[in-house]
Amino acid sequence: MNIPLRNLCWILACLVAGISLPVTAVPQVHIASDGTKYLIENEAKYNWLQAHTECVSSDMQFAVLDSVEKNQAFVELLRQIGGKLPNLWIGHHDNFNTAEQLNRRFFSIINGYEIDFNNWDKGEPNNALYSEHCVHIDSSSDFRWNDHHCENKYGYVCEEPQKSTNVSCDMLDISKTVYELNQELSEDHKNHQNEVQVILNDNRLQTQNVLHEWQQSSMQTLDKSQKSINEIFARKPYLSAVIADVGPSIKQIIREAYNEISQFSHEAQHAIDGNSVDTQTSIMNKSEQFHEKLDENTNAVDGLLNQRGK
Ligand SMILES: [Ca+2]
DSSP states (O other), X not given: OOOXXXXXXXXXXXXXXXXXXXXXXXXEEEEOTTSOEEEEEEEEEEOHHHHHHHHHHTTOEEOOOOSHHHHHHHHHHXXXXXXXXXXXXXXXXXXXXXXXXXXXXXXXXXXXXXXXXXXXXTTOOOOGGGOOOEEEEETTTTTEEEEEOTTSOEEEEEEOOOHHHHHHHHHHHHHHHHHHHHHHHHHHHHHHHHHHHHHHHHHHHHHHHHHHHHHHHHHHHHHHHHHHHHHHHHHOTTTTTSHHHHHHHHHHHHHHHHHHHXXXXXXXXXXXXXXXXXXXXXXXXXXXXXXXXXXXXXXXXXXXXXXHHO
């Protein structure tokens, strides 16, 4: 059972206040005209926290009267039961408010939500001495409500857990699960991004290496060409006279140089394109894995919702 932080703090405050252990109860089950099943303890020997504990021990929950219809059906039930009923604790509290007396906010012990309906008795809730933090039904005042000291010993009212409360708890569970899945998803995506970045860096490094090799090779080819030309000129100082003789050789050497540069340029471009394809393939694979992960998480959420819906 999830205990909202507001309620947890509230319970701890009660414990700090030194409230004693619960005593044995023999409450009776009744069903109101709106179908709500109540457990009513008519022995006035429970403080507010003990009453809450007794309800939980009975697989029930502290009664929360949060609408005019629900309160009306419950009051009708009390009138049908008749007899002399003690004051009855219900699951409303002011979150240990010691700063205000009138116009305070009251909350449900079940889900921590503020209760926007009330059936206060005249002049209530007054938070006398700033120490009336728990709510009871005043049996001597037409079952209207009063805020009072939580240590007082009254009877109490439990109710069968309402569907709306279960849905609220389920939604909390689902929200928590979705949050955890999203965290996992975010972490997974972050890892994929890092992997892609490594691939891109590798690709960039490979490209730089190819270009560097191409530049070096080109320079070596040109040096080789220049050296060959110089050797021809050295061997044949009368070049000007025999230009027709060396001309074809020079043209052939330069042509070979250009061919080599062109060929290596083509290889370099091919290597770069190859790496780009690898990078794109890797990115696509990672993206596919990412979407598979998304589907897994979506199915997990659907499964949880279906399970909760049964
Ligand atoms: Ca009061």
